[in-house]
Structures are given as structure tokens and as C-alpha cells.
Amino acid sequence: MEKFxxxxxxxxxxxxxxSGTMKVKKAxxxxxxxxxxDEEIKIVLTGCNGYCAEGPVMAVYPDEVFYQKLTVEDIxxxxxxxxxxGRPYQKLMFKEPEKKTAIPMMxxxxxxxxxxxxxxxxxxxIDPEKIEEYIARDGYQAAAKALTQMTVEEIIKVVKxxxxxxxxxxxxxxxxKWEFASKVKSDVKFMLCNGDEGDPGAFMDRSVMEADPHSVIEGMIIxxxxxxxxxxxxxxxxxYPLAVKRLQIxxxxxxxxxxxxKNILDTGFDFELEIYQGAGAFVCGEExxxxRSIEGKRGMPRPRPPFPAHKGLWDKPSVLNNVETLAQIAPIIINGSEWYRSLGTEKSTGTKVFALTGAVNNVGLVEVPMGIPLRTIIYDIGGGIRKGRKYKSVQLGGPSGGCIPESLLDTPVxxxxxxxxxxxxxxxxxxxxxxxxxxxGTAKFFLEFTADESCGKCTxxxxxxxxxxxxxxxxxEGRGKEGDIETLQDLGRDIITTSLCGLGQTAPNPVLTTIKYFREEYESHIKDKWCKAGVCRNLVTFWIDEKLCKGCGACLRACPSKAIVGEKKKPHKIIQELCVHCRTCYETCKFKSIRILPAGYESGPSELVEVTATEGETTKGEA
Amino acid sequence: MPRLTIDDLRKIKEKHKADFTLREGGYRAKVTVHMGTCGIAAGARNVMTALMDEITKSNVNDVIVTTSGCAGLCAREPLATVEIMNKPPVKYCDLNDEKIREIFKEHVLGGNPVEKYALVVGSETTY
Structure with missing residues (x-):
């Protein structure tokens, strides 16, 4: 064998x-x-490294040097x-935001x-397309142990x-879950893996299937x-075509x-595994x-009980585990339950993978011990909020989850x-x-998703x-009225208590949590016709604060509807009739001189400053 | 691939050990070939090739080879540093194809520094 x-x-x-890995590889x-x-240095294509924001990324071993944002020209x-x-190349190394020094080591x-x-x-x-590399990292040792040295009871006990x-x-x-299914007598049972990851912004399961497909397979064998x-x-x-491809390989x-x-590792145990591709309905993530979907029928939930452990796929006892759950199994079998419990809390043990996205500096995949505060994930790992802006909320759990405000950032996960x-x-x-x-708007975004994905079975x-x-x-859109907030809350609670499956039972969460923590924002939308964040187009007017405007002309050039006028080095003005409320000037201005005010606001600059001083919660944070 | 037995899992792991020693660390010896402009001009490339050849032939899995820039003593290039874990590093100078092969066998594999080619013993470790 060649040595590298x-x-x-x-x-x-x-x-x-x-972002261009394949071109970089060729170069x-x-x-x-x-x-x-080329005979001394080997290129290995791996699965997702997790640091997706700065891709393509590459780690060099044995030096442990980490490179990011690779381009063909830099190669x-x-x-x-x-x-x-032998001189690590600084230009492509990670640099901390706002600092110049490069950090070479991963x-x-x-x-x-x-x-x-x-x-x-x-x-x-490892190279996810080579089984030898998985085996070289102790792969399939857990399956071997479970099949040869452990009884069914022992396996269930260690996982429990x-x-x-x-x-x-x-x-x-x-x-x-395993114990329930194990105790049911049946000649046919099914072991299933849920890789129907559907939450907007979530990609942990995809990454695991792409980067380490054998870990899922091994968990399923056990x-x-x-x-x-x-x-x-x-x-x-x-x-998820790449995940499907790598899983099939x-x-x-x-x-x-x-x-x-048949006869896995000559132990006499048989387990056949197939991939079933879902068509992408969110509700098909419900067990x-x-x-139903695997059976070839329309993917719709049914009432439980009977639970799948008794009557699942084709009415046979079945267990459905998530991708990430299954990837945790092999190390538990090898290292034992105490090892697993050494991280996390009493009731939430071990580690959890999160897909960190949105307004943070370091977007990507992170695995942390459970019980770690949200703040650590967002500020230490995520590197804080992008462009030096202020944190507002973190949305956890996708359309089924809720928004957590700054006051609760120290909540352990x-x-x-x-x-x-x-x-x-x-x-x-x-x-x-x-x-x-x-x-x-955030609550509305998630409701659009769930309303669209609702299968329609229950009212x-x-x-x-x-x-x-x-x-x-x-x-x-400015048609909010007194009592809307209460209706949202009442109806939300009703939907939670009366829906058939998890989709409906959790769909109101984004609405309820945003009302709970950001009620004043709903009220200013309804009463003042004012979207203080300047997002809802009908509920905002943009004004230039003449005291802050330097007359640089940046907004004037950026405005798509030519609504801004003014001479160089003199305060500019927005012609309200032409303004389309696109926020471009707000994003462009370097002097924070664009003010976001209620819809239909009409006034001169002096009054404008007064309003922002008394009610300008938004402007305070940005000034 | 033929059907595997449990013993085969262990064999496959052993076979891929060299790559994973690189990726996971845990090596016993590290040889650094200094490849600044001076080193390359003096023949460091041949030294590296000979070294890699020896490693491949001897089939060891716990030795890693790396490069670094100019060591500062351009007159005595090619230079290489051999570091055996928990032993003082040894710098060798005026190297060529034959010398590095001898150093590999005697020092890296045998554990005995080759004094006649050594420039200095001690100085900083890099692991």
C-alpha cells in the first residue's frame, strides 16, 4: 500500500x-x-465538516491546519x-471577525x-463512500459486539x-421504544429510519447521512x-440526492x-435494508x-394507539428512529451507558447536534453536550450576531418550535x-x-409553512x-384589529389540544411564543400601524434624520425607485409618494440616519427626532 | 469486497492505520524536511522522495513526515529534523538520498541517532 x-x-x-468543492479538487x-x-499527498473527499458558512473548507493532516473559502485561483x-x-498559507485561514490574525489550527x-x-x-x-475508512474508525465493532456478545435484553438495557x-x-x-417492540410477538417486524428532515433551516440529518452513512446503518443493525x-x-x-446516493453506496x-x-458476520442474524424516497411532504416526518407513505399510500397520520410498536408498517410491529438517534447507538454499545451519561443532564443525556443558521457569524453544524446554555451556542460557537447587530430571538424547533427572547438566553438546552x-x-x-x-412576520412565515403542509385530515x-x-x-398588512391577539391565543390553544398529530399539535407554537415574548410588537402593528423593524411594507414609512445625514449620496444611488433627492453634502430627503418601502436606504446608510416610523407618518424633522427619542425602541438599538 | 468476519474488521483497521495516524495523531516519530527555497535548491526534494520510499518499503504506520520552511541555516541544507516522542529532537544537515535512508533505518526505526550526520541535538520540539 502506498504511504502518504x-x-x-x-x-x-x-x-x-x-460553493465549488469539485472544481477545487480538480485544481x-x-x-x-x-x-x-501527488504520490505523497492524498486528497480525501469527506462529508459535511459543519462549518458550512465559509466553504469550501479543508483540513490538512497531520498538521491539523484548517483552510476555508478555497478558490481555484488560490490553489x-x-x-x-x-x-x-511547509509554510501554512495564512490567506486562507480562519480569522476572527474584526480581527486580522489568522488561526491556523482547527x-x-x-x-x-x-x-x-x-x-x-x-x-x-473519513471518506463516506469507502466502508474501509468507517471500519478503520472502529466501525461495525458495535454491531459485531451486539450480534455476538450481547443478548436482546442487554442491548435494550444499555440503551435505556x-x-x-x-x-x-x-x-x-x-x-x-425498542423494549415495547421487542416484547410484541410477531414473525415480521420492521426497523425504520426517519431521514425525512423537513424543518426549514435544519440539516443535521442530511449531514450525518452524507458524512457518515454507515453509522446510521450500524445503529439500525443493532x-x-x-x-x-x-x-x-x-x-x-x-x-436530498447526495444523502440518497451515499446511503445507497x-x-x-x-x-x-x-x-x-443474510447471516451477518456469520452470526446467523439476517437484516435487509432498503432506501425509500419520500416526495417531500412535511407531514411524512410524523411516524x-x-x-403510510412507505406502504405506497397517501402520507397521512392516523390516531394512536395502536402505536407502531404494535401495529406499524403494514400493521406489523415497527420501530422508527431518527437519523441522529441511530448514529448515537454504536458508541453507546461500545462505551456503555455511564460513558454516555457523562455528558448532558440527568434527564437530557449526551450530546445534540444543532443546525445553527440565521443572523450569526458562524453558520453551520454544531454538536454540543445537552444542558449547555443557548448563549454559549450563539455567542461562543456562533460568534455572535452578524454585522454587529443586536440579538432579538432564536427560533428553536422549526415550525413546531418557538421563539426565545434575550431574557431567556441562559436557558440550558x-x-x-x-x-x-x-x-x-x-x-x-x-x-x-x-x-x-x-x-x-416570523410567526406568519412559519404558519404559511404549516398551513401549506397540513395534510387536511383533521379539521x-x-x-x-x-x-x-x-x-x-x-x-x-395593516388590517389588524382589537381582539386579534386574544383570538390567536384562544384558537392556538384549541388547535394544540384537538389536532390529530404532531403537526397540528405544535403548529401554533411560533404564534404563541411570539405573542408571549413580543406582545408589544403585535400591539404596535395593530394599534399604531407601525412595524418597528421596518419589515411589513404597509406598516412603515422611512424618513431621513437631517441631523445625522451627511449627504453622502449612498442611499440616493441605491434607491431603486429614485425616491431620494438631495445635493451632495447636504441632508437628503425621501419623497414619500415614490417610496416603495424596500428598506434599501436603511441597509445602505452608514450613518444610521434612516428612521423607521409608522405608516402614514407626516411631519418635519424636528418632530421626527422627538418621536424617535420617546418611542424609538428600534432606533435606540441601532443608533 | 469478500464477506467479512469479525477478525477482518480488525485487519482492515490495521491496514488503514497509517492514514488515520495522520488524521488522528498518536504517531511515534515525526520527520520534518526543511523545504524552503534554499532547501529545495540544495536537493530537499530528493531527500523527501527517498524518505517516503523508505517508509513505504518498511511498512511502518506510526511515522509521519512533514515539511517546514527554511530553518535558517541555508549553507547546510538540506536539513531534516527527526523527533521521536519523548526524546530530544535531532537536526541533520548536508543530507542526500543515501544519508536520509540511513538515518531512517538507524534513528527512526532503530532509535539510535546517527551522530556523524547530526548538526545538533535538542532544541525545540514541534509536537
């Missing part, structure tokens, strides 16, 4: 591929060949400097430093004792043995190697709807503590919003979400 002196782990997750190959280094210099002359970069990798243990370290809870959102204890299943499906949405390799199929705020941990989507976000969800959405639309 360096491995270049180039990220080929969906994010980095979109690297050519340049290494040109310099006669010749990088190869000459680092790989030939382990010193704050984004990586605070993370603890269990689910993502192989991220960026670990405290592992379903990472798909509901947080049901995994070991208990689960299959625990419940006595010999057939399984991985349900993946068709919008992994299944084929594992089958060829005798790790799937009974997902099983556990299932119980997050539920107490009105949000849910959910699958782990974490969307951070700054003070340029309208909370009524509270089908009709209720539509009415919630109509009221929210009215409020954001």
Missing part, C-alpha cells in the same frame, strides 16, 4: 459542493501532480507554500473548540440506561437485533461485505404518516427547559434573528392553521 505524508480532507457536503489534483506531490499558491515548502478555532463530537465523530475524518432520547423532536426514550426485525427502510426525502458496500443481508419557554428542542434547527426581524389543523394565517396576514 499528508491527507487533505476536503469537504464534499452539500454546502461545500455548492488541487492538477497542482499536486505538477509539483510531483497553486497554497500547494507551493504549504505542501511543498482545534483553536472557537467554532470547533466548544464542540463535543459523538454523532459527528467521523465528520471530516444511557438515557438516549429520540433526536427527531419528541424526545421519547429510545430504549423504551436496533433490528434488539426488536427482532429482519427488514428495514431508511426513509429519505428525495430532495454504503448499503451496497455493507451488503457485499456481509454486514447486511404513522411515514409508514434540555428537553424540559426548552419546553418551559414554549419552544421545543425539536430536531435541532436553530435560527437566530437580529433586530431587523419582525416577529409577527383543527386544516382550518385552524388557515385562520391563524389569515389573522397574521391581516396584522402584517
Amino acid at each position: 505524508r499528508a491527507n487533505l480532507m476536503l469537504c464534499a457536503g452539500t454546502g461545500c459542493v455548492a 488541487l489534483q492538477e497542482e499536486l501532480r505538477k509539483r510531483d506531490l 497553486p499558491k497554497l500547494v507551493e507554500e504549504h505542501f511543498l515548502k 482545534k483553536d478555532i472557537p467554532f470547533f473548540k466548544h464542540q463535543v463530537l459523538r454523532v459527528l465523530r467521523n465528520k471530516g475524518l 440506561d444511557s438515557g438516549l432520547r429520540g433526536r427527531g423532536g419528541a424526545g421519547f426514550p429510545t430504549g423504551l 436496533g433490528a437485533k434488539a426488536i427482532g426485525a429482519h427488514h428495514g427502510y431508511i426513509y429519505v426525502r428525495a430532495e 454504503a448499503i451496497d458496500q455493507a451488503t457485499e461485505a456481509g454486514l447486511l443481508g 404513522t404518516a411515514l409508514m 434540555t428537553y424540559e427547559d426548552i419546553v418551559a419557554t414554549g419552544a421545543i428542542v425539536g430536531s435541532g434547527g436553530m435560527v437566530v434573528m437580529d433586530d431587523n426581524t419582525c416577529m409577527v 383543527p389543523c386544516r382550518v385552524g392553521t388557515k385562520i391563524l394565517l389569515d389573522i397574521l396576514t391581516d396584522i402584517t
